[in-house]
Amino acid sequence: xxxxxxxxxxxxxxxxxxxxxxxxxxxxxxxxxxxxxxxxxxxxxxxxxxxxxxxxxxxxxxxxxxxxxxxxxxxxxxxxxxxxxxxxxxxxxxxxxxxxxxxxxxxxxxxxxxxxxxxxxxxxxxxxxxxxxxxxxxxxxxxxxxxxxxxxxxxxxxxxxxxxxxxxxxxxxxxxxxxxxxxxxxxxxxxxxxxxxxxxxxxxxxxxxxxxxxxxxxxxxxxxxxxxxxxxxxxxxxxxxxxxxxxxxxxxxxxxxxxxxxxxxxxxxxxxxxxxxxxxxxxxxxxxxxxxxxxxxxxxxxxxxxxxxxxxxxxxxxxxxxxxxxxxxxxxxxxxxxxxxxxxxxxxxxxxxxxxxxxxxxxxxxxxxxxxxxxxxxxxxxxxxxxxxxxxxxxxxxxxxxxxxxxxxxxxxxxxxxxxxxxxxxxxxxxxxxxxxxxxxxxxxxxxxxxxxxxxxxxxxxxxxxxxxxxxxxxxxxxxxxxxxxxxxxxx
Numbered sequence: 001x002x003x004x005x006x007x008x009x010x011x012x013x014x015x016x017x018x019x020x021x022x023x024x025x026x027x028x029x030x031x032x033x034x035x036x037x038x039x040x041x042x043x044x045x046x047x048x049x050x051x052x053x054x055x056x057x058x059x060x061x062x063x064x065x066x067x068x069x070x071x072x073x074x075x076x077x078x079x080x081x082x083x084x085x086x087x088x089x090x091x092x093x094x095x096x097x098x099x100x101x102x103x104x105x106x107x108x109x110x111x112x113x114x115x116x117x118x119x120x121x122x123x124x125x126x127x128x129x130x131x132x133x134x135x136x137x138x139x140x141x142x143x144x145x146x147x148x149x150x151x152x153x154x155x156x157x158x159x160x161x162x163x164x165x166x167x168x169x170x171x172x173x174x175x176x177x178x179x180x181x182x183x184x185x186x187x188x189x190x191x192x193x194x195x196x197x198x199x200x201x202x203x204x205x206x207x208x209x210x211x212x213x214x215x216x217x218x219x220x221x222x223x224x225x226x227x228x229x230x231x232x233x234x235x236x237x238x239x240x241x242x243x244x245x246x247x248x249x250x251x252x253x254x255x256x257x258x259x260x261x262x263x264x265x266x267x268x269x270x271x272x273x274x275x276x277x278x279x280x281x282x283x284x285x286x287x288x289x290x291x292x293x294x295x296x297x298x299x300x301x302x303x304x305x306x307x308x309x310x311x312x313x314x315x316x317x318x319x320x321x322x323x324x325x326x327x328x329x330x331x332x333x334x335x336x337x338x339x340x341x342x343x344x345x346x347x348x349x350x351x352x353x354x355x356x357x358x359x360x361x362x363x364x365x366x367x368x369x370x371x372x373x374x375x376x377x378x379x380x381x382x383x384x385x386x387x388x389x390x391x392x393x394x395x396x397x398x399x400x401x402x403x404x405x406x407x408x409x410x411x412x413x414x415x416x417x418x419x420x421x422x423x424x425x426x427x428x429x430x431x432x433x434x435x436x437x438x439x440x441x442x443x444x445x446x447x448x449x450x451x452x453x454x455x456x457x458x459x460x461x462x463x464x465x466x467x468x469x470x471x472x473x474x475x476x477x478x479x480x481x482x483x484x485x486x487x488x489x490x491x492x
Contacts, residue, residue, distance in 0.1 A: 046178035053171030116149035144331025154319035173298035180470035296473035419450035
């Protein structure tokens with residue numbers, strides 16, 4: 001029994017130890033981006049916006065199809081008094097005690113060409129009077145064709161058929177751009193953490209070297225080969241290295257938390273970013289990037305939608321200057337005290353009306369609305385021209401920067417290699433007394449700065465790369481447009 005309890009305690013302690021252990025995750029840049037596209041809050045927000053746009057598009061498409069409607073009131077009971085005027089013009093109160101039920105089945109269809117609506121209806125009404133004996137009445141309308149048509153006003157359905165496809169295309173392009181922006185954000189967090197880790201490693205190496213050189217300097221001081229000032233400088237280097245390591249460890253924890261939260265990882269995961277070894281090579285011209293951006297980017301679709309909406313507002317303001325509507329109903333009706341007889345001996349049931357509202361004097365109110373809509377359209381057109389110019393300019397600058405970045409990256413890589421080799425050589429040279437402390441410190445600073453600059457140039461490259469992908473929605477590494485199965489995304 002004691003052995004069992006001891007074993008149980010050992011297992012419990014082991015489980016607690018395992019539960020408290022931290023996990024290390026070596027995470028390349030491409031895997032971090034793939035994880036962010038799925039798990040980050042930004043990606044979830046982009047997907048929700050796409051789903052919202054998708055269902056708005058589905059609603060628009062459904063509005064173009066026939067709609068089947070069944071309406072019923074079963075039953076409606078009334079026992080009340082109401083006023084009644086007889087033939088002499090005298091009023092009296094008449095009591096009613098009745099039960100009613102109605103049912104109607106209709107098929108409606110919008111007419112995009114004219115903006116009207118046509119409906120095919122069939123209805124049945126039932127009435128039972130309880131006063132003066134029970135009496136039933138049925139009224140049937142087996143078939144009735146109804147047309148409602150506004151005249152001379154704006155055809156909203158026609159404009160919707162022009163605007164809504166552009167709106168949904170804009171939403172899809174916005175989703176693709178958002179996923180590339182998620183990649184850019186991942187690059188920013190990733191290289192921040194990578195730089196923090198690099199600073200920690202640099203600080204640790206500097207501290208080790210500073211401590212080793214300080215030990216050597218103490219020995220040289222005892223031998224009288226260096227001055228006390230040089231020895232104090234070496235001690236100061238050790239203290240500065242320890243302080244730098246403490247600061248960099250704090251920055252590392254902050255960068256780790258930021259990337260871990262962005263990727264929705266657990267708090268016990270320590271991410272180890274890896275310096276990307278290979279970068280994609282692509283020759284990107286401004287003309288090609290602009291052509292693909294004008295074809296794929298949401299910006300162009302947004303400008304097109306805003307122009308269409310401005311045109312629609314002008315058309316609606318002009319249509320509101322007068323209101324004329326047509327209503328026509330053709331069908332048959334029958335009535336009887338028995339249900340079966342209500343569908344026999346049918347009689348015609350026709351209704352036609354034309355209503356209009358034409359302002360005689362409105363002091364220029366409606367015409368003023370037209371002028372306001374036209375002015376807003378001109379403002380929209382001017383804004384579109386300005387934003388198009390800015391978009392083209394920003395894309396040109398981005399392409400030029402990316403074209404130079406490959407060379408900058410190669411130069412930074414070579415500079416880091418030279419500075420690192422020079423520093424290690426100077427360390428050995430200093431230990432045999434061939435160079436001064438000042439020269440050694442200078443080579444150390446140059447080595448650290450060159451390493452940081454290489455990481456920074458890597459960040460700029462990947463940032464430009466995903467920025468170009470976001471604007472053009474084109475993958476220059478594979479030579480194809482960036483696209484996804486939108487139906488699968490919105491239905492997951």
